[in-house]
Amino acid sequence: MGLIDHLKARLGPARGKVSDLAQQHGDKVQHGLDKAAKAVDEKTKGKYSNRIHTGTDKAKGAMDRLAHKDEPGTEGGGGSGGGDMFTPPRTPPPTS
Template structure:
């Protein structure tokens, strides 16, 4: 087993816990990110606003991915359902 495989095996149990915490407290994390971004933006007097907002958006996306918010709903949400009526005969 290589070093990377060994590391992945040791971190696998933590992934579930982090995912659960992100799902449970994601709104608190995003609120904290917004507050931190606002504080930094005020300190830099808006000079880096675009970069701050880009970084904040990426961090929020990471929290959403950790919380599995971007998964399709249970029951196969993106499955194809055929129409109820048959197509017209030509």
């Protein structure tokens, strides 16, 4: 486990930087996600709207968790009340 501990120690400062960037630019990132989702939805003529919407929501939830990670009271499963943190894994669609 020496390698894992070494990696965690090396990535610690990066985690803080990512959190800071998420706090500073979260609105821009979320706007970009919406814009990209809209473009993909138009290109696919709405065929994958549900999947695009789900993926966009999960990406926004991840951004929110990154942005609020260092705030008091959000660590350890408490949180921002976002509910996306405990979303069960998606199952494949039924085949017809």
